[in-house]
Amino acid sequence: MMEKVPTIKLSNGNEMPVLGFGVFQMNNEETEQSVVDAIEIGYRSIDTAASYQNEEAVGRGIKKSGIARDKIFVTSKLWIADASYEKAKNAYQTSLEKLGLDYLDLYLLHQPFGDVFGAWKALAELYEAGKVKAIGVSNFSGAKLTNFVLTNQKVLDINTVPLVNQIETNPFNQEVEARAIMHEYGIVHEGWAPFAEGNYGIFTNGVLAKIAQGHGKTIGQVVLRWHVQKGIVAIPKSVRRERIEENFDVFDFELSHAEMDQIAGLDINATIVNHEDPEFVRRLFSRLG
Numbered sequence: 001m002m003e004k005v006p007t008i009k010l011s012n013g014n015e016m017p018v019l020g021f022g023v024f025q026m027n028n029e030e031t032e033q034s035v036v037d038a039i040e041i042g043y044r045s046i047d048t049a050a051s052y053q054n055e056e057a058v059g060r061g062i063k064k065s066g067i068a069r070d071k072i073f074v075t076s077k078l079w080i081a082d083a084s085y086e087k088a089k090n091a092y093q094t095s096l097e098k099l100g101l102d103y104l105d106l107y108l109l110h111q112p113f114g115d116v117f118g119a120w121k122a123l124a125e126l127y128e129a130g131k132v133k134a135i136g137v138s139n140f141s142g143a144k145l146t147n148f149v150l151t152n153q154k155v156l157d158i159n160t161v162p163l164v165n166q167i168e169t170n171p172f173n174q175e176v177e178a179r180a181i182m183h184e185y186g187i188v189h190e191g192w193a194p195f196a197e198g199n200y201g202i203f204t205n206g207v208l209a210k211i212a213q214g215h216g217k218t219i220g221q222v223v224l225r226w227h228v229q230k231g232i233v234a235i236p237k238s239v240r241r242e243r244i245e246e247n248f249d250v251f252d253f254e255l256s257h258a259e260m261d262q263i264a265g266l267d268i269n270a271t272i273v274n275h276e277d278p279e280f281v282r283r284l285f286s287r288l289g
């Protein structure tokens with residue numbers, strides 16, 4: 001088992017573990033226990049969000065693990081209800097209080113909706129003041145990201161470029177176009193739903209199964225190894241200790257060029273969530289009352 005998770009350098013020089021642990025869709029009990037398990041197994045990065053309503057449980061898990069604060073990379077996200085200049089700083093403070101921490105390693109605009117420019121101005125101020133180690137965005141397509149960077153620079157005089165864009169990424173949705181834009185702006189590509197949340201027959205896919213068999217690994221491990229070799233930060237979620245362990249055990253084998261090419265051929269741009277769908281946007285805002 002890996003002693004230390006390899007890291008990816010953000011454009012400010014900070015190191016982010018290439019493999020982290022996601023805690024979406026877990027109740028508080030599961031969250032606390034799985035964070036303890038994950039840290040014990042060796043994960044050094046946890047991805048939560050205000051909207052997951054489990055920041056307190058994540059905080060308890062981190063505390064219980066006994067790990068030193070500076071040895072763990074903690075991410076949370078600003079929800080659309082707080083996506084404005086006026087609300088964003090308070091929302092950050094609330095996340096910190098819930099987590100029981102005095103800084104985050106990464107704070108993301110969770111969605112490309114709401115007043116993202118006002119919110120970004122607030123996040124940039126927090127970042128400049130050293131209150132958060134890195135800031136970024138999530139669910140920004142290539143076009144949205146380009147508009148975001150250029151509007152900040154050329155219209156709003158804000159030169160802080162997101163350090164990370166966390167978007168849905170897995171072999172069936174490889175985000176080739178957005179990835180090229182991220183590369184251009186020096187933005188680290190972080191993928192959510194590395195397993196497509198189990199959709200599209202990922203765990204029975206023939207191509208992945210054959211590759212897995214060849215390495216004596218599982219399909220889940222091949223998928224995560226693909227992320228690692230592409231330099232895409234992966235944050236698999238599981239509430240089962242044996243899977244949390246399995247998902248961490250991806251550093252003792254390597255996919256060949258031919259295998260990486262075969263996986264490249266699985267891309268069908270199949271997303272679980274379509275951020276361009278007006279109904280999806282309406283649904284998010286309808287929850288705000």
Ligand SMILES: NC(=O)c1ccc[n+]([C@@H]2O[C@H](COP(=O)([O-])OP(=O)(O)OC[C@H]3O[C@@H](n4cnc5c(N)ncnc54)[C@H](OP(=O)(O)O)[C@@H]3O)[C@@H](O)[C@H]2O)c1
Binds near residue numbers: 192193198
């Ligand atoms: N920024 C965003 O908008 C956004 C959106 C969604 C997610 N995320 C982040 O990304 C993280 C990961 O994405 P996700 O949770 O949506 O989906 P995911 O990691 O692709 O899939 C999780 C699902 O796969 C199962 N699973 C985990 N490991 C497995 C394995 N080795 N073999 C078979 N099944 C396995 C889990 O079940 P069990 O738990 O029962 O093992 C769960 O049902 C989230 O937890 C969250 O932190 C961010």
